[in-house]
Amino acid sequence: MAKTTLQPVKTSPPWWRTLPDDFYCQSDGTELDSEYPLKVYGTAVMDRVMRTGLSLIISGTLLPQLLKGGGLAREREWMDFYAKFAEQRDVDQVFAAPPKVPITEYKIGKLAYKPKGIPAVELRFESPFTPLNPELTDSYLSYTRNRTARAQYWQHPDGPRPTLIFVHGVVESWYGFNSLFFSLRWFYENGYDIVMMTQPFHGDRAERCHPFSGYGLFAGGFSQLNEGMLQAVSDLRVVVDYLFDRGAPHVGISGLSLGGYLSSVMAVVEPRLAFCIPNSPLVSPVDTMRSWVPTGPVMELIGKRTGLTPLDLRRGLAIHSPLSYQPKLDPDRVMVIGGAGDRFTPPRFVRLLHAHWPESHLHWFPGNHILHLGQHEYLKLMRHFMDSHCQGETYN
Numbered sequence: 001m002a003k004t005t006l007q008p009v010k011t012s013p014p015w016w017r018t019l020p021d022d023f024y025c026q027s028d029g030t031e032l033d034s035e036y037p038l039k040v041y042g043t044a045v046m047d048r049v050m051r052t053g054l055s056l057i058i059s060g061t062l063l064p065q066l067l068k069g070g071g072l073a074r075e076r077e078w079m080d081f082y083a084k085f086a087e088q089r090d091v092d093q094v095f096a097a098p099p100k101v102p103i104t105e106y107k108i109g110k111l112a113y114k115p116k117g118i119p120a121v122e123l124r125f126e127s128p129f130t131p132l133n134p135e136l137t138d139s140y141l142s143y144t145r146n147r148t149a150r151a152q153y154w155q156h157p158d159g160p161r162p163t164l165i166f167v168h169g170v171v172e173s174w175y176g177f178n179s180l181f182f183s184l185r186w187f188y189e190n191g192y193d194i195v196m197m198t199q200p201f202h203g204d205r206a207e208r209c210h211p212f213s214g215y216g217l218f219a220g221g222f223s224q225l226n227e228g229m230l231q232a233v234s235d236l237r238v239v240v241d242y243l244f245d246r247g248a249p250h251v252g253i254s255g256l257s258l259g260g261y262l263s264s265v266m267a268v269v270e271p272r273l274a275f276c277i278p279n280s281p282l283v284s285p286v287d288t289m290r291s292w293v294p295t296g297p298v299m300e301l302i303g304k305r306t307g308l309t310p311l312d313l314r315r316g317l318a319i320h321s322p323l324s325y326q327p328k329l330d331p332d333r334v335m336v337i338g339g340a341g342d343r344f345t346p347p348r349f350v351r352l353l354h355a356h357w358p359e360s361h362l363h364w365f366p367g368n369h370i371l372h373l374g375q376h377e378y379l380k381l382m383r384h385f386m387d388s389h390c391q392g393e394t395y396n
Contacts, residue, residue, distance in 0.1 A: 043341035079316030167255030
């Protein structure tokens with residue numbers, strides 16, 4: 001997309017300045033609340049309990065890095081570095097197209113998850129990503145396992161088919177869980193090849209000493225989280241190139257939570273996508289975590305120690321937000337899915353992303369972040385949506 005198309009966005013205030021300071025604690029409501037009150041409010045209570053556990057994990061991982069000598073001062077300096085890029089709102093500068101790199105297919109190991117009766121391989125390649133912040137290059141690339149990108153690829157024997165790339169949420173990177181939870185076998189049986197991408201610092205990309213999958217995203221502070229998101233998008237684009245080079249007629253993407261967030265970022269950088277279906281997308285990490293306990297109090301502590309306000313953090317993390325850039329993908333190719341009882345990524349955040357594509361599609365289900373009541377309905381809707389955009393012109 002030509003840079004001139006970005007000019008109208010630059011003349012308006014950026015989203016992180018116009019979003020109300022109390023957005024994180026505003027009330028949520030959808031049209032399903034009155035229709036399914038027990039399902040919506042009951043699952044919302046469950047989410048509040050479960051998110052406390054995730055909040056404890058993230059807070060316990062972030063704090064040691066930020067509180068050690070000079071950590072907070074460096075974080076403030078680096079947040080300003082990223083904020084300057086976000087303010088320019090030049091998507092092609094921030095998300096530079098990665099070079100094509102060789103991708104090798106490997107036989108799936110005996111102990112790893114493999115779908116029964118489906119030809120599947122593991123894809124591996126050396127991630128071409130280098131940090132945007134040169135001061136982080138050595139420390140970021142010192143995570144050697146993270147430098148090898150990985151994905152599981154389900155192929156039809158009769159050649160490349162329209163392909164669904166699925167991106168998992170934070171922490172939960174096991175292929176078996178994501179395959180079962182999102183009925184990926186059903187999509188395969190209905191004609192789609194499947195790619196399940198492993199995010200940076202997750203699964204086999206995590207260092208052996210890391211206590212949980214995804215630890216590395218938070219262990220280096222907010223700056224390392226920024227670079228992890230930029231790397232995730234870069235690696236996804238490498239896979240998109242690979243699929244088109246193999247002859248896939250159409251490639252689309254979907255994901256849950258942080259995976260939904262990354263899916264929506266792909267829609268602002270990749271016009272070649274046939275469809276984009278973000279599910280329960282994170283959208284604004286700072287505002288989301290301010291409503292959690294104990295991450296909310298932790299962020300207040302960081303503010304008191306450094307002077308970094310929630311607006312400063314929102315601005316510093318905006319570099320990889322889909323809200324910061326004009327979408328390259330036609331809004332008719334975007335369908336946003338959200339849970340009416342979701343309190344990890346509450347409905348107001350889902351609406352915020354939907355508003356970024358005013359003509360995009362929006363679907364609510366009466367469940368929370370983990371318990372997707374009525375999922376069969378939106379899976380059928382997803383397939384119909386995917387089918388409708390996998391016709392006609394191809395990119396190979």
